[in-house]
Amino acid sequence: MKTVDITYVAIGSLWLVVGMLLGIGMGAAHNFTLAPLHAHINLIGFVSHAIFGMAYRHWPALKDSALAPYQFWIFVIATPVTLIGLYFTVTGGPELPTIVGSIAVLIGAVLFAVMIWTERQRA
Numbered sequence: 001m002k003t004v005d006i007t008y009v010a011i012g013s014l015w016l017v018v019g020m021l022l023g024i025g026m027g028a029a030h031n032f033t034l035a036p037l038h039a040h041i042n043l044i045g046f047v048s049h050a051i052f053g054m055a056y057r058h059w060p061a062l063k064d065s066a067l068a069p070y071q072f073w074i075f076v077i078a079t080p081v082t083l084i085g086l087y088f089t090v091t092g093g094p095e096l097p098t099i100v101g102s103i104a105v106l107i108g109a110v111l112f113a114v115m116i117w118t119e120r121q122r123a
């Protein structure tokens, strides 16, 4: 987990590009059906990944937590599942991927909360 900090920010940067491209595409097409997807790509994909990465950088002891690999992989894999699911949901398709993905994203967030509160106890 040595490079988890910059890896998180690097993954987030890719989601930012995807989110901005979708935003520009929506504006160009004057079609805002995918606005919720755009918002979640930017907020779960970019903002959350980037903040997690910066937290790992700021409190390096988080990298040594036994929960860190689970927190990273669950959140990173659950993000595209949720976002692809949101695309289906917004366009009238199946909701199951969104449900599964969003529960997994939540688990990633809960693990992060446990880790940062544990670190706070130590500080």
Ligand code: HEM
Residues within 6 Å of the ligand: 019, 020, 021, 023, 024, 026, 027, 032, 035, 036, 038, 039, 042, 043, 046, 047
């Ligand atoms: C190139 C950059 C971006 C472009 C061109 C863009 C474009 C848009 C457009 C066209 C909408 C729909 C507005 C409407 O429904 O009337 C929108 C909504 C939104 N955008 Fe962006 N956006 C950009 C970057 C971002 C970023 C970086 C974030 C967050 C970090 C963000 C968060 C949101 C949110 C929260 C909404 C509201 C979604 C909703 O109403 O469901 N956007 N954006």
